[in-house]
Amino acid sequence: MRLHPQAPVGFAAEACLPLRSRYARCDACQRACPVGVLAMDQEALRMGDGCLHCGRCAAACPTGALAVPGFVPQAVVADSPRPLPVECWKVPRRLCAREAVRVPCLGGLSVGRWLALRAAAGKRPIEAVDRGWCGRCSAGGATHPAASAVDQANRLLEEMGEPPQARIRFVHKPLPVKAMPEAIPEPAAEFSMGRRAFFRGLMGQAAEALCVMETSASAPAAGNREVHWGPLLSPERTRVVSALRRLADRSGQPLPASIFPALHISEACRNHQVCAATCPTGALLAYQENGATGVAFNASACIACGVCQRACPEQAIGFAPPGTVAASGKAVRLTRVEARECAECGHLFAERGDEPVCAPCRKSRELAQSAFQQLFAARA
């Protein structure tokens, strides 16, 4: 679904955290938008006029609910000693290197995309080219729009023990401000290049089309209430983990522990499994085996959105310092509760504590007793 008829921004409502769950508090896209055209209300994310299609909202979205075209890099040549420049669309093609990766705005590259680029470029150093325009560009600002994502990506690379020359560098190659176009060129203008550029771009475009289709086709039409609330895997999260895994395979280093959020469930847990039902990415899963039930956790799918923490009626679940609990990419069992028979209805139930009666029976009995007390207290 397009957010705005004039802006090439795809939006998948079923992947948007605040629309999925009232416990999610996410306004990453609104905070990321340099022109503030995004607004969220109870039912929908709305976009006003003036979108720059810089892609910074899509880069900030933790679940990939937003998609902006132009950010899937074309095939990257890995075996070259020269550094790989990353340029923005505003820079005219004749002024940048031929093999440069061109994106609408460097701020629209998420950590996962930078890491994917790192993994794809082999041993080539990656240079984010700063043309000195960001201060004047409406998509930029005082700091470079890519600064925080590059910092984060570099921190992860450092933790992986990658050599310093593998980090992503900023290079300052100023161009006269006069040459800067007013707006980021439209995708159509960027892609309608010469014959050679056209063919080179074909591959990237195909991937791009797929990416945009993925988010726009699955969006429910307005008024259609058939919303699917099943778990969804965050593409950004998958990108980060798979890029790092590629690098780890190459260098033989283990994955950094800090990319895996750690969860801890305390003794207060009553095995309601609300956390597993509300988890938007399926990182928390309810499992069942041999009469016992519990919650399993897959850290590589967790986006640390905190929905489980806010939804737990007992406040038993919470984040542990990274690396302490379950710091691996595999699913781990966090809780395990044996089932036992309810003394009243005879059904099996799994609950912590030593109550002989299951929760529904307990509630019914308590209600009836309070009713008799309230209604017939005079007689008793």
Added chain:
Amino acid sequence: MAKWGMVIDLDKCTGCQACTTACAMENNRLPGENWQDVLFYTEGTYPSAQLKWFPRPCFHCEDPSCVHVCPTKATYKDPNGGFVLIDWNKCIGCKYCMIACPYGVRFYTDEKPVVGGPTGGPGPDIREVFPGDGKRSWNPPWRAPDARDDWVHGVGIQPKGVVSKCTFCYHKVSKAPPGTPDLDEDDPALKEYVPACVRTCPPKARYFGDLDNPESRVSKLIADKRGVRLKDETGNKPQVYYLSGGAGPAVPSTRETVKKT
């Protein structure tokens, strides 16, 4: 719009469970999985043991705690009529509403068979005998004549993986002519709009009407006989009121017990 409410006179209720049966037939409920239940308890020991019972529909609260906790906004309060309903398209079956409801009137059947099967007693699991087509949890051998599936209002055969509850027979009551003060099963013009449990109640212990209309019978009953809302301390403000003259369950035998002691 009306604010529908129910009054249950405990002095008249005989615990016959006709309401339970009528509701199960009307709403295609799985056996033993009743939206409208009568809770039975024994108290004391021989020779002064007592059987107590307590009819319990959904209370359709004015300020329902289930609605506040639903993470996907699947449970909602219908402003037209004051029904508390579940949108089965949105429900993810997290059962948070079941934890939050102080009255225990919400149901989730997918985990274990209610009647039959390995944990539900003798006989096969009824859902395996009549397997549901599509997303339905089962396919009852008898179905309400006007087969209705209205998932937005939680009416019809329950799909798998969702929580369900009494709808106050939304499919009937919502069709009542606007401005009706009472839905009385004795009025031939209105009887088709009366909820199944109210219409069937043999001792006529149930009344259904508009709580916002001071002229309605339910409003008068609540005022005259001191209608009681249960667990008012929770702030849920149920739209189901209970009446009692304080005599206790209305079966002659129990009343005699009271006299003897």
